[in-house]
Amino acid sequence: MIYWLIHILILGILSFAGFRFIKSTIPPFIYWTALSLKLIAGLILGYIFFEYYEYGDTITFFEVAKNSDTIGFANQPRDQFFVKLIRPIVLISGNSYWITSLWLSLISFLSSWYTTTVIVKLYPNIRFVVMVCFLFIPSTVFWSSGMMKNTLAFASMSILIAFILRFYRNHSLTIFNILLMILSGFLLFHLKHYLFISVLLFGGILLSLHFFICNKGFSRWIIPISIGMVSIVSTQFIHPYLTFNRIPQTLYENNRTIILNSDVEDRLNLVVENDSWTALISQVPRALHIGLFRPSIFDKTPSLGWVHKIENLILATLISLSILLLLKLRLKPDWPLLVAALSCILLLAVMLPLSSPNLGTLVRYKNAYMPYLFLISSILPYRFLTSQTVD
Known part of the structure; x- marks a missing residue:
């Protein structure tokens, strides 16, 4: 006591x-x-x-x-x-x-x-x-x-x-x-090596695009290219299993191990056939859908899983509304920030399901980018529905 x-x-x-x-x-x-x-x-x-x-x-x-x-x-x-x-x-x-x-x-x-x-x-x-x-x-x-x-x-x-x-x-x-x-x-x-890499890429992409837009002349190209190269090259020294050459093998081995050790009802229908970039790329559309929207209301989960299913339903609705508003109103958002954020979120949304095709594990790992994805997806619908100026 x-x-x-x-x-x-x-x-x-x-x-x-x-x-x-x-x-x-x-x-x-x-x-x-x-x-x-x-x-x-x-x-x-x-x-x-x-x-x-x-x-x-x-x-x-x-x-x-x-x-x-x-x-x-x-x-x-x-x-x-x-x-x-x-x-x-x-x-x-x-x-x-x-x-x-x-x-x-x-x-x-x-x-x-x-x-x-x-x-x-x-x-x-x-x-x-x-x-x-x-x-x-x-x-x-x-x-x-x-x-x-x-x-x-x-x-x-x-x-x-x-x-x-x-x-x-x-x-x-x-x-x-x-x-x-x-x-x-x-x-x-x-x-978490992969999250550290994601942050490096986010910062690199954001600052590269920012300096490209803000500068003129020769510096408009040299500064962004330098920042981009440093951020990309530095990711190759974070972990030997996360280098460009090793990523296909790493994801293939993780995918295979998780599937073999998961209960049938927890497995995601996402199988990497071999350790090649071709095999990975072929699964990207399915992985992206899983990483963004599952578990969905159609998935069988324990009763507590309904929290995640409802969240993903709301998220899917917000993303749809945001895309419609962006196209209809022809807005000019903060493109450097939007591109940098979406690039890293989508990268994680693809890589995490590929490496961990287990529904329970995915729910935990998605937590890294969920608040940022919710934020990006909520801004336009919120400002539109509250009659604020959308810009």
């Missing part, structure tokens, strides 16, 4: 500090409501795994961290790294899974809140949409909470994207921003 009292006090102080120091025009009740949902989601995630599944990554991570033994993760450096990160929290919590879960959920929430405040400050006309997409979409809240690698990976990715957007719009970052950006990049690099 003493551990609970101490940690609840500390978590409460940190929560209040986050509210005070991360300045925003967002109403205070949004902060406290979203924080409460995030903390509760982390506890519910643990309860589901302990009481219903009785096994899973979150339980394994906790047991390994509690026993200070990572031998079982000898060939899994990302898992080893995560366990080393959470071990101090596990120890000071008195080996409490639930207290550790609250700590990680709070870290994730503060990152999401900071990202929300940055985007709201840059785009105040869509404040409501931003708040909903980053703080209240059920699957995003749930799968970025609790004792999971996704929790810290999502937090790190959110911070990096917030700073990239801030630099894109204001051309300025403080020393503290840069240090936090380096820390977030370090964590994301060690936790």
Whole structure:
């Protein structure tokens, strides 16, 4: 009980500090409501795994961290790294899974809140949409909470994207921003290589297009080409299995392994026949549909899966409305940002189903891009339906 009292006090102080120091025009009740949902989601995630599944990554991570033994993760450096990160929290919590879960959920929430405040400050006309997409979409809240690698990976990715957007719009970052950006990049690099690559590509594409549009003469070409080349080449040094030459084999092997180890009802009808680019490309349309819209209302899932099915139905509707509005009104959106964001989202939407053709796994992994896809898809319908000027 003493551990609970101490940690609840500390978590409460940190929560209040986050509210005070991360300045925003967002109403205070949004902060406290979203924080409460995030903390509760982390506890519910643990309860589901302990009481219903009785096994899973979150339980394994906790047991390994509690026993200070990572031998079982000898060939899994990302898992080893995560366990080393959470071990101090596990120890000071008195080996409490639930207290550790609250700590990680709070870290994730503060990152999401900071990202929300940055985007709201840059785009105040869509404040409501931003708040909903980053703080209240059920699957995003749930799968970025609790004792999971996704929790810290999502937090790190959110911070990096917030700073990239801030630099894109204001051309300025403080020393503290840069240090936090380096820390977030370090964590994301060690936790989720493919997300780190996605962030590099997002930043590279965004800045390349921005400088191409803003500059004239020779610099109009040399600066964007240089940025683009650096971002693309740098992705080849992130992980040996994610180089251009190795990607087909990596996706083929992952696809085959996941299919063989998945229950029939959880398998996605997405089979990579061999380790060639031709085999991968042939599956891209199907993979893209799966990555964007499944599970759909026609999929058989557990009762909790209806949350994801309803979300995807809403998402499909918003995407359709956005395309119609874009074509009908002949709008001029922020093309560099839209192209950069959609390029990376669609890349993830294709690659993740190809590498993990399992419905349950896909739901967890989609969390990385869902809030951003929802945001892009919601802006035009929201502004049109609220009679705001659409531009």
